[in-house]
Amino acid sequence: MKVRAIQTEEPRLEQWRLLSRYSYEPNIARFFASHGAPPPTEPLAEYIAGCIRQGEAYFTAATNAPLDIQPLLLYYGAANLLAGAGAMLGGRTLPIAGHGMNLRQSPAGGTRIADLEVVPVGTTSGALQLFTNVFSSGTTFPPGVPWTVEEVLGSIPDLKEHFVECFPNARTYVLAVELLRKENVTFERIALRQFAPDPDPRKALERVPSLSRAYIRPEFPAGGDYVILRRKLGAEEVGSHSLSGGKWLHLAHDKAGRLVEPGQLILMLMGLYALGHLSRYFPEQWNPFVRMDPTGERMVVERFLQIALRYIPNLVLNALSSERIQFVYPVSAEPKVEIPAGEEELKRLIRRETEALLRERTV
Numbered sequence: 289m290k291v292r293a294i295q296t297e298e299p300r301l302e303q304w305r306l307l308s309r310y311s312y313e314p315n316i317a318r319f320f321a322s323h324g325a326p327p328p329t330e331p332l333a334e335y336i337a338g339c340i341r342q343g344e345a346y347f348t349a350a351t352n353a354p355l356d357i358q359p360l361l362l363y364y365g366a367a368n369l370l371a372g373a374g375a376m377l378g379g380r381t382l383p384i385a386g387h388g389m390n391l392r393q394s395p396a397g398g399t400r401i402a403d404l405e406v407v408p409v410g411t412t413s414g415a416l417q418l419f420t421n422v423f424s425s426g427t428t429f430p431p432g433v434p435w436t437v438e439e440v441l442g443s444i445p446d447l448k449e450h451f452v453e454c455f456p457n458a459r460t461y462v463l464a465v466e467l468l469r470k471e472n473v474t475f476e477r478i479a480l481r482q483f484a485p486d487p488d489p490r491k492a493l494e495r496v497p498s499l500s501r502a503y504i505r506p507e508f509p510a511g512g513d514y515v516i517l518r519r520k521l522g523a524e525e526v527g528s529h530s531l532s533g534g535k536w537l538h539l540a541h542d543k544a545g546r547l548v549e550p551g552q553l554i555l556m557l558m559g560l561y562a563l564g565h566l567s568r569y570f571p572e573q574w575n576p577f578v579r580m581d582p583t584g585e586r587m588v589v590e591r592f593l594q595i596a597l598r599y600i601p602n603l604v605l606n607a608l609s610s611e612r613i614q615f616v617y618p619v620s621a622e623p624k625v626e627i628p629a630g631e632e633e634l635k636r637l638i639r640r641e642t643e644a645l646l647r648e649r650t651v
Contacts, residue, residue, distance in 0.1 A: 289525070290611040299615035300351075303601045304344050307369075310376065310608075311337045311344075319608070325379045335381055339372025343601075350597060355578050355586075358593055359563035366557050366600050367415060373604045374422040382422070388414020389558065391565040394436070400583045402438035402455065404566065406558050416558070423607055424551040430544040440559045441588060444552060445528065445536040446595045454588040457485060463496075465517070465527065465535040476503075477514040478537070489515055495539045497549050502526045528552055531599055533614050553603045556596045563589065 296302040309315045313333045320328050328336070346365030350358050367387075374382050388410045394403040408429035411417045420427050442451055443461040451460060463482045468475055483489040493499060493506055493515070502523045507516040519525075527537040528551065540547035550558075567574040576582055606612055 289606075291614060292609075292611050293614050293616050295618045296615055297617060299602075300598060302615060303605055303613075304347070306613075307340060307601055307605055307608075308344060310372070311340045313337065316376065319376055320379070323379075328379075332375065332381060336372045336375050339368045339375070343369030343372060347597065347601065355590065355593075356574075357567065359560055359566075360568050361564075362593060362596050362600075363557075363560035363564035366560055366596070369601065369604050370419045370423065370553075370557065371415075373608055374419055376608065377422050382415075382418045383413060384415045384418055385413040386410050386415065387561060388416030388418065389561055391562055392434070400438075401563070401566070401577065401585045401589060402436065402441065402458075402583075404437045404562055405434035406437065406440065406562050407432060407434045416554070416561075419557065420550055420554050423553050427548060427550045427554075428546075429548065429550070430546060433543045435541070435543075435558060437559065437562050439541060440555050440562070441592055443538065443541075443555050444559075444592065444595060445530040445534070446532075446599070447588065447592055450588045450591045454585055459485060461539040461541065463492075463537045463539070465537055466514075467535065474519075476517040476519070476535070478517070480513055480515065492539060495542075495547060496526070496537045497540055497547070498524075498526045499537070529612060529614075531595070531602075553600065553607075556592075556600055559592060560596055563593070 294302060310319065313328075313330075316333050316336050317327050320326065343365045346361050346368060350361035350365060353361055371382060371384065386409075388408060390407045390409055392405050392407060394405055396403070408414070408416055408431055411429060411431050417429055420429065438455065438458055439461070441447060442455070442458055444451075445462045445464070448460055448462055448464070451458070463478050465476050465478055468477060480489055483492050486492045489508070490506070499506075501520070502525065503517045503519055507518075509516065527535055529535055538549050538551075540549035542548075577586070602613065602615070
């Protein structure tokens with residue numbers, strides 16, 4: 289996917305400036321034309337514009353809202369935004385009838401927020417599956433098979449550091465990837481500590497969707513601290529990127545014998561549904577959490593909400609533009625310093641300078 293960098297001091301405002309274009313019928317019509325689709329009907333254009341406008345209003349209201357209601361505002365905002373963008377990408381209003389998921393307490397009796405379960409339902413008319421069909425094509429949720437909030441939170445790249453700190457013994461489903469260049473060859477590596485507490489990194493990598501199509505067999509150097517990945521020539525990139533632009537691979541979840549990996553956008557929607565539904569319909573559990581944090585999870589919950597507030601609009605914008613838009617802060621133009629890429633490059637630079645010096649002395 290093409291990457292486009294946009295310099296701005298206000299990424300949240302800039303991403304909504306770009307999205308709000310689609311709250312006007314002419315821009316919606318141009319979008320349809322650019323995708324080879326028939327012009328939208330007036331009701332469809334009004335539906336899309338209304339969803340985009342309401343999505344922005346909910347996100348704006350959530351920006352400074354207290355924790356008591358912020359998850360619910362963000363869920364409504366995300367649902368509206370995905371409904372409008374989904375109609376644009378699909379060329380029609382999605383036939384949504386319900387959330388497509390239910391929230392239930394853990395049958396095991398857990399008292400943590402992380403123990404709550406999101407249960408997909410209504411796979412033909414529920415918003416969860418219909419949104420997934422658009423934004424994560426090919427992914428299907430087995431109906432009635434629960435996802436714990438812990439699983440959902442453990443699948444968000446930007447949340448991993450806070451998640452591990454809050455749940456040190458929990459499994460995570462994202463792996464940070466480092467891109468390196470040595471002797472004009474680019475490769476990737478993953479620190480073995482990223483796989484903890486999974487005992488077998490090789491088995492874990494088998495759960496990364498399309499890994500074998502994108503990379504040759506992973507290398508595990510003896511006594512090393514990393515697994516090495518080398519891209520196949522011409523292979524499409526797999527994985528996703530964090531807010532800062534770092535690359536991540538995702539481990540699929542085993543659901544009823546099927547590996548399911550819906551992607552960041554859908555996972556954040558699931559997390560917002562769980563927290564929003566809890567705050568709205570179970571204040572007897574949410575209110576003590578907000579006031580006293582008896583479970584110790586507030587840090588990771590608040591960080592998750594901050595990520596959703598900033599990144600969900602960005603991910604929707606990416607889907608509409610078919611490119612990865614990276615918002616970066618402006619930097620002053622300063623002289624660039626060439627830094628050697630490695631030992632071989634350093635040797636070449638020394639040799640070049642030495643030869644130049646010798647030529648000067650012989651003139």
